[in-house]
Amino acid sequence: MITRFAPSPTGPLHLGHAYSAMLAHDMARAAGEQFLLRLEDLDRERCKPEWEMLIETDLTWLGLNWPRPVRRQSEHPGDYTAALERLIALDLIYPCRCNRADIRAALSAPQEGVPLGPDGVIYPGTCRARPLTERAPGDALRLNMAKAAALAEDLQFTETGPIHPGPHHVSPAHLTQGIGDVVLARRSTGAIAYHLAVVVDDALQGISDVIRGADLFEATAIHLLLQRLLDLPSPRYHHHQLIRDGAGKRLAKRDDARALRLYREAGKTPADIRAMVNLPSAS
Ligand code: GLU
Numbered sequence: 001m002i003t004r005f006a007p008s009p010t011g012p013l014h015l016g017h018a019y020s021a022m023l024a025h026d027m028a029r030a031a032g033e034q035f036l037l038r039l040e041d042l043d044r045e046r047c048k049p050e051w052e053m054l055i056e057t058d059l060t061w062l063g064l065n066w067p068r069p070v071r072r073q074s075e076h077p078g079d080y081t082a083a084l085e086r087l088i089a090l091d092l093i094y095p096c097r098c099n100r101a102d103i104r105a106a107l108s109a110p111q112e113g114v115p116l117g118p119d120g121v122i123y124p125g126t127c128r129a130r131p132l133t134e135r136a137p138g139d140a141l142r143l144n145m146a147k148a149a150a151l152a153e154d155l156q157f158t159e160t161g162p163i164h165p166g167p168h169h170v171s172p173a174h175l176t177q178g179i180g181d182v183v184l185a186r187r188s189t190g191a192i193a194y195h196l197a198v199v200v201d202d203a204l205q206g207i208s209d210v211i212r213g214a215d216l217f218e219a220t221a222i223h224l225l226l227q228r229l230l231d232l233p234s235p236r237y238h239h240h241q242l243i244r245d246g247a248g249k250r251l252a253k254r255d256d257a258r259a260l261r262l263y264r265e266a267g268k269t270p271a272d273i274r275a276m277v278n279l280p281s282a283s
Contacts, residue, residue, distance in 0.1 A: 001031035002208045005059070006038040006198070009051035012259035013058045016213065016243040019277040023240060024211035025064045026279070036205055037066040040198070041074045042191050058260045062270045063282050071205060073197050080192040083200050083230055084184060087143065088132065090151070090229065093184065095135035096127040096142045118218035119195070122180035141185035149175040152228040155221070161238040163214050170221040182222055195222045203232035214239045243277055 003024040007017060028035040037059065041047040059066075073080075087093050098106070106124040107114050115122040128144060135141075149172035156169045184196045202210060202223075217239040227234045263273060274281055 001028050001033045002036065002206050003028040003034075003211050004036040004038050004202070004205065004207050005064075006040050006201070006212075007055055008040045008043065008047060009055055010043070010046040010048070011051060012261055013055055014243075014258040014260060015263075015273070015277055018058070018062060018260055018273055019243050019279065020211065020213060020240065021059055021064060022062060022274065022277075022279050024209075026282075027209065027211060027238075035064065035066055036207070037070045038201060038205065039070055039072045040194065041072055042080075042194070042197055044074065044189070044191065047074075054261060058264070061264055062260075062273065071201065073201065077192075079200050079204065080197050083196055083226075084141070084192065086230055087148075087184070090148075092144050092148050092151075092229070093132060093141050094128060094130050094144060095132060095139040096123075096130075096181075096183070096187075097136065097139050098123075098126050099187070102126065117179040118216075119179060119182045119222065122178075123182075125181065128181065138188045140183045140187040142181040142183055145176050145179060145181050146172075148225060148229060152225050155224045155228060157220060157224050157234055158236045159217075159239065160209070160236050161211075161214075161240055163239055163241060164217055168220075170224050175221060175225060179222060195219065196226060199223050199226045199230065199232055202235055203227070203230075207235050209236045209238055211238045211240065213242050215242060 005017075005021040005024050007013065007021075013021075025035040037056075039052055039055070041052070084093070100121075103121055103124060103126075104114065106126050107121070123142065127142070152172075154169075156167055158167055159165060182193070182195060184193050185191065186193060201207075217237075220237055220239075224234055226232075260273070271281055
C-alpha cells in the first residue's frame with residue numbers, strides 16, 4: 001500500500017491535516033509499505049516557502065517520515081501540460097473567457113440559487129462552442145464534460161473509508177448535470193487545476209490508496225473520469241471524517257487558533273494530538 005499526504009502550502013496545518021497525515025502514514029506502515037508527502041503548490045500566488053517548511057516541521061514533530069526529496073508540483077510543469085495536451089488531442093478542451101459575474105449572469109439565478117457541484121458553480125456553457133484556436137491570453141481551459149463522459153463508460157471506484165462504503169458508480173448524467181465543464185487551466189494565470197495535477201501525480205507516484213477528507217468525496221468522480229481519459233490507473237479511495245472545532249465547524253487553514261504549531265508551542269505532545277483526534281498511539 002502506498003499512501004500520500006498532499007497539502008497545499010497556503011497556511012499552517014491544523015488538527016484536521018494532522019489526522020489525515022497520521023491516518024495515511026499509519027495505514028501504509030501497518031501494511032509494511034510507504035507513506036509519501038507531496039506538496040501541491042501550483043497556485044503560486046497563495047503558496048509560500050515558509051508554509052512548506054512549517055508543514056515538514058509539523059509532520060516530523062508528529063513522528064512521520066517519508067522519502068526525500070518530496071515531489072513539489074511546481075517543479076514538474078511538463079507532466080501536467082502533457083496530460084492537458086492529451087485531452088486537447090481528444091478534442092475535449094475549450095477556452096473560456098467568463099469571469100464569475102459572467103457565469104452568474106448567464107445562469108440568471110439569484111446568488112443563493114446557482115447550481116453547485118464539487119468544483120463550484122456548474123458552468124452554463126457560454127464558451128463551449130469556442131475553438132481552441134480562439135484562445136486569448138488569460139482565458140481558462142475547460143473540459144467539455146458531455147463529450148468526455150461519452151468516452152468514459154462504466155466508471156467506478158472502490159471506497160474503503162467508513163463514511164461512504166462500497167463500490168461507487170459514476171454515471172454520465174451525474175458528470176454532466178452534477179459537475180459540468182470543470183476548469184483544468186485557470187483564468188489569468190493559466191495554472192493547471194488541482195483535479196488534473198492530482199490524477200497525474202497519484203499515478204506517477206504509484207499511489208495505491210488515496211486517504212483524504214470527506215470534503216473531496218464528490219470530486220472523486222472528476223478524478224475517475226480524468227484517469228480514464230488519460231489511461232491512468234485508479235487508486236482505491238478512503239475519505240475520512242473531517243475534524244471539527246468545538247462549535248462543529250470544519251477547520252480551515254485560516255483558523256490559526258487550531259494550528260498544530262500552537263499546540264506544539266503550548267507543550268502538547270504528538271501523543272496528545274493523536275488522542276485529540278481519536279487515533280491510536282504510534283507503535
Ligand atoms: N491539496 C489538496 C488540499 O490541500 C488535497 C488533495 C488530495 O488529497 O487529493 O486540500
